[in-house]
Amino acid sequence: MVLGEAGTGKGMFAKALFSEMLSEYNCAIATYKGSLKKFFQAIAFNLQIPTEDGNDKPLTVDALKDEILENSGEDTLLILPEAKRLTTSIRYWLEDMMSAGVTVVCLAVVNPKKEIFLEMLEIELDLPSNAHIRSIMEAEAERQGLNLTKSQLAELQPLAGRNPLLARKVIRNEKLGIKQTSQHTQYLNIxxxxxxxxxxxxxxxxxxxxxxxxxxxxxxxxxxxxxxxxxxxxxxxxxxxxxxx
Structure with missing residues (x-):
């Protein structure tokens, strides 16, 4: 279970992990967006598992679950961004996958702390450095056509903290002339x-x-x-x- 605030790069981390581990594992990455069939089809496609039966008819959701489970093992890595979206049926299926030796990596803002998530080790992503946030703000300002000096960027950076998503948002608000206040909870410990x-x-x-x-x-x-x-x-x-x- 990889934890991190929204906008701190969990999605990028998931894609980088997928690319990095392809040489060692049979990897799959999928995000549940409301359709169980599309979710399991994406996993099957990544694992090179057929999604159709012998008559060229698409497999049902239950058939896809069974097919993926039968063709997965200790050499399989499953990466699931947005773990909070996972339905109960998916979580029960993941329990069977983990019992079969599959390594499951879930990403979320907080650990739901129920069912399979209770068994997972927690790793928290480090926040990006101030220099990285400054470079993101500079790139966004250039994309928005803003010519901001270093002193102006220094004044705007505390509004974003160390969150890349907020860094881009601060620049967009600056272009629109919106009065801004701090939108993060990263405070100095006194x-x-x-x-x-x-x-x-x-x-x-x-x-x-x-x-x-x-x-x-x-x-x-x-x-x-x-x-x-x-x-x-x-x-x-x-x-x-x-x-x-």
């Missing part, structure tokens, strides 16, 4: 600074206690209590979801 300040005021409180400096002791104690209260208030937040969930 907890080390917070705890360092708390330790400082705690030490200040003990110094006031040791020197019998009552104002210093009271100030240090109130400051520590205030920081603790601020920490608890700062932990109040709504449900956190990945982009695309």
């Amino acid at each position: 907890m080390p600074i917070f705890f360092a300040v708390m330790v400082f005021f705690t030490v200040l409180r003990f110094v006031g206690m040791g020197t019998r400096n009552k104002p210093l002791y009271i100030f240090g104690g109130v400051a520590v209590a205030g920081l603790m209260a601020a920490k608890q208030l700062g932990s109040i937040k709504g449900a956190q979801k990945r982009l695309g969930q």
